Amino acid sequence: MSLLELESINAYYGESHIIRDLSMNVEEGEICTLLGRNGAGKTTTLRCIAGATPPAVRAGHIRFKGNDITGTATEDVSVQGISLVPEERRIFPNLTVAENLHLAEVVNNRSNTFGRSMSFGHTGMSTEEVYAQFPRLDERKSQRAGTLSGGEQQMLAIARALKQNTDLMLLDEPYEGLAPKIIEDVENAVKRISDEGTTILLVEQNAAAAIKLADRAYVIDQGGIVFDGTADELRDDTETRERYLGV
Ligand code: ATP
Numbered sequence: 001m002s003l004l005e006l007e008s009i010n011a012y013y014g015e016s017h018i019i020r021d022l023s024m025n026v027e028e029g030e031i032c033t034l035l036g037r038n039g040a041g042k043t044t045t046l047r048c049i050a051g052a053t054p055p056a057v058r059a060g061h062i063r064f065k066g067n068d069i070t071g072t073a074t075e076d077v078s079v080q081g082i083s084l085v086p087e088e089r090r091i092f093p094n095l096t097v098a099e100n101l102h103l104a105e106v107v108n109n110r111s112n113t114f115g116r117s118m119s120f121g122h123t124g125m126s127t128e129e130v131y132a133q134f135p136r137l138d139e140r141k142s143q144r145a146g147t148l149s150g151g152e153q154q155m156l157a158i159a160r161a162l163k164q165n166t167d168l169m170l171l172d173e174p175y176e177g178l179a180p181k182i183i184e185d186v187e188n189a190v191k192r193i194s195d196e197g198t199t200i201l202l203v204e205q206n207a208a209a210a211i212k213l214a215d216r217a218y219v220i221d222q223g224g225i226v227f228d229g230t231a232d233e234l235r236d237d238t239e240t241r242e243r244y245l246g247v
Pocket of ligand 1: 013018036038041043045205
């Protein structure tokens with residue numbers, strides 16, 4: 001059994017049919033990447049998994065640890081161990097790094113207390129563990145988040161997700177807008193989190209960087225999967241890369 005299974009899902013924004021019969025699996029412990037051009041449906045796929053609305057999944061099944069989570073609300077999906085780090089990072093710019101982390105903890109405790117899926121309610125990393133993973137955030141804990149560099153803000157967004165119980169982390173374009181040197185820092189952070197046992201689904205525009213980090217890759221085009229293989233196979237598949245990724 002895969003950790004996450006998407007079986008022929010079809011998702012819509014209103015009447016617009018965006019995701020078409022999309023099937024993919026994410027195996028426990030791996031870094032899996034989902035690549036595709038602008039508008040191919042990557043963010044929509046992550047939103048379907050995370051239970052964010054819109055979109056609406058009207059057909060197919062999403063299973064996590066064997067449980068059908070299709071159409072489950074975000075809070076309940078999160079209690080089960082899936083965290084989404086959205087593209088816009090969603091940190092609070094006027095709060096300090098420490099306050100941002102504290103708030104993630106408060107929200108997490110609340111959903112564990114009131115969440116409907118109590119049997120899944122275990123907690124995420126302590127603040128000390130988060131600072132051990134991200135020494136840069138420890139150094140800057142009193143700094144307002146809005147004044148952090150792009151890479152540091154991305155690390156804070158990932159750190160906030162780790163404050164929740166996270167078996168599967170969905171990362172939506174974590175490298176966007178970052179300089180190559182900073183991308184390396186974020187890559188190292190993702191590697192460390194993966195080494196600690198969190199499974200990663202990484203959505204990226206930066207195909208080269210994602211292929212370097214990932215074990216396996218899917219390519220999406222017009223809402224459907226057009227490639228499924230190891231990251232090495234995609235690296236060697238010039239035709240697929242040129243046709244669907246433009247690299
Ligand atoms: P990008 O890399 O540009 O973020 P993406 O692969 O993540 O692209 P999606 O954001 O999933 O693409 O968008 C897929 C399609 O759904 C696009 O045609 C987009 O215009 C459309 N779409 C996205 N969000 C909405 C929405 N809230 N309402 C209607 N259509 C939407």
